[in-house]
Amino acid sequence: MAQQLADLPYAHLLQPHAGPLRRDARYDTAHFEGVAYEGVEAGGATFMECAFTGVSLTEARLRKARFNEVWVDACRWVATDLAETEWQDATVQAGLLAGISAYGSQLRRLTIRQCKLEAVNLRSAVLRDVVFEDCQLRDVDFGGAKLTDVSFPGSSLEEVRFGGATLKKVDLRGATRLGLPDGHEGLRGAVISSLQLLELAPQFAQALGVQVKDA
Template sequence: MAKPRPTGTQPPVLGLTEPGNLVDVDATGLRPSDEREGERYSDADLSDYDLSGVSFIQCAFDAVTLTSTRLRGARFVDSQLTASFAPTLSAGRTTWRDTLVQSPRWGSAELFDADLNAVHIRGGKIDYLNLRSSRLTNVLIEDTQLGELDLGGIRGDRVAIRNCRIGTLDLTGARSVNVDIRGSEFSTINGLEGLRGVTVDDYQLSLLAPVLAAYVGLVVE
């Protein structure tokens, strides 16, 4: 007998574990395209470092400064970043898997064309999170203050944005399945067509009603 198909919005599936048995390492030795595993970097200032193509596997970053650090094409796997700081974060085309980002303090975070799978962003403040054209699978963003969240052109499945305060939410061209924004606040939303496949709550729907009516050309008298 065939199993019944699940109904309703499917939540992210996360099985994150904290990296253990780590070796404390001096981050000054990091170079582009390095492959690093089982290391901890604490209170390191990596401003202006070129770490393009670096792979971090089962690594932990504690209170690390990433101002203008070039991380294009870098990989974070089974890792954890806690209280990282970056007025500008250059991380386009990065890969993030089974990774926790805890309490980030990021200004402009450029994560366009990235691949996020089983990623949890929790707490903190990000002025501009650019995930444009990224693939998001099993991603949870919660309790985070976001000045602007750019999800334009994403392909999202099992994505939840919970209890977040968002200034501008951009969904232009987004393709979504099981994307849930219930419980979050937003002031402005762009790209109404990208709401297809997104789950909202009753209160959010009431706020969206006027712009949705205008979008489809309804006349309300």
């Protein structure tokens, strides 16, 4: 897996992109570097073998955009509409995703590394072969989502919701914190450690309506 831009198999093909983002446009081997987009409308755009480095997106609208084999590094995406987007064979690292609407999205073979995710809506999304590595997830909603082969090594989960989600081979053992306020029934199909089980036991008991008393 690529650790830096130069490691990408298409790095030598990248060309600097100048100009705005446009709706339904197609971008191939484009390098978006150090630019700030605010309030842009680029719904339905396709990004193929592209790189984003140091890019700021604020209140942007990219609904139903496609990101195939993209590299997103040190970017700040805030209050942006990424609903129903498609991500495949992509890496997002060392960035901030805050106030993001990504419900109904399709995420396949995606690595999110050393990122902060805050107030991210992934309801009804489909995640397959996704890794959240060394990330901080706060107020992230997986409600009604389908997660398959998803893991969270080194990541902290706080106020993360799985209510109504469908999990298959979801590995939570590597998470450094599991802060789940509700939706514990949505963890069916996940793997947790014995220590995590002990930490979650009071919440499981409450969700089941079980009273725990020693006397």
